[in-house]
Amino acid sequence: MINQALAALPLFLAVLPLAYAQQDDAIPDLPRIVQSQSAGGSWQGDQxxxxxxxxxxxxLSMIGDGSGRAAGPWKDSVGKAARWLLAQQDPETGCIGVFDVASLRNEKELLxxxxxxxxISELIFVERESAWEEGEAARGLAVRALLGAQREDGGFGTARATGWAAIALVSARESGAxxxxxxxxxxxxxxxxxxxLEGDPAHLDGGKVALRCLVGFMVQGPTAAQxxxxxxxxxxxxxxxxxxLWDALDPESRLLITFAAYQCGGEIWKKANVGxxxxxxxxxVLKGELRGSFLPERGFGEARATAxxxxxxSAYFRYARIVGLR
Structure with a gap:
């Protein structure tokens, strides 16, 4: 599934140039989602x-299918989305979608x-053989803004915001920032x-446990205690x-548990694979005009649920495990 050479690549950035058509179970294209992209390059938000x-x-989902701005099955959509995202960045503060770092203290804006x-960081890594100066400049500003939103306790307000912020920062670092x-x-x-992590496992927030586990793999200090x-x-x-467990989770939590379980490997991954x-x-959805999409559920709109x-x-072929973990 992941060869030995790929095991040395950075977590979350070992992207393989494989299309879904090469997977037995996954749908090879996302026509519904591509068609729902606006002419300007964005997708509509949900509640x-x-x-x-x-x-x-x-x-991120299209990058995982091997697409960049110049190559891959979704290169046109990737290019439009990337240009749209960069256009949403404030050139002074570096914030994307808002105008000032203070707004990033709200979970929605921070996420x-x-x-x-x-x-942006993953796209830079995927296209590392060809310079993307605008993207690199935007990444630098975005990282500065994100670090500016970090609080005195090291977090970003909530567990969800802190976990995703850490993932974004690791991705940025591995892409050269x-x-x-x-x-x-x-x-x-x-x-x-x-x-x-205390109490009955059935009452734990699976998504947050997975975030903590995942960040533990991604951010390791120089000592055994870290x-x-x-x-x-x-x-x-x-x-x-x-x-x-899996039927009780929302789409985001399923993703996080999948990524964390894949890093854990062994019996944890075997059981997650069944789920x-x-x-x-x-x-x-396998047929009809919705082919390739995931239907809305638990407050997640179609575009977000599908992503x-x-x-x-894509966890099966997109990411390498950290060296030494199997």
């Missing part, structure tokens, strides 16, 4: 996430900005304080035994 956030998530930073490990480690510790978050890995193992095949795959669903399925 919880704005156009910047949804467009960023759609861009939009973090997802946009993440998408200067991000200090001090800020990342502070975010990791803040997330650990925010996410409790290595992987073993309590979170243990909690992930317990989550996998919760009856009907993905029995609960996630059947949610993708998270496609990224969940």
């Amino acid at each position: 919880a996430v704005g156009a910047v956030g949804v467009t960023s998530l759609q861009l 939009d900005h973090a997802w946009a930073t993440y998408a 200067p991000v200090d490990s001090v800020e990342l480690i502070a975010a990791r510790y803040a997330l650990q304080r925010m996410v409790s 290595s992987m978050d073993e309590p979170a890995i243990t909690a992930m193992a317990k989550l996998m035994d919760v009856p009907d 993905i095949k029995t609960s996630v795959l059947p949610r993708q 998270f669903g496609v990224m969940t399925l």
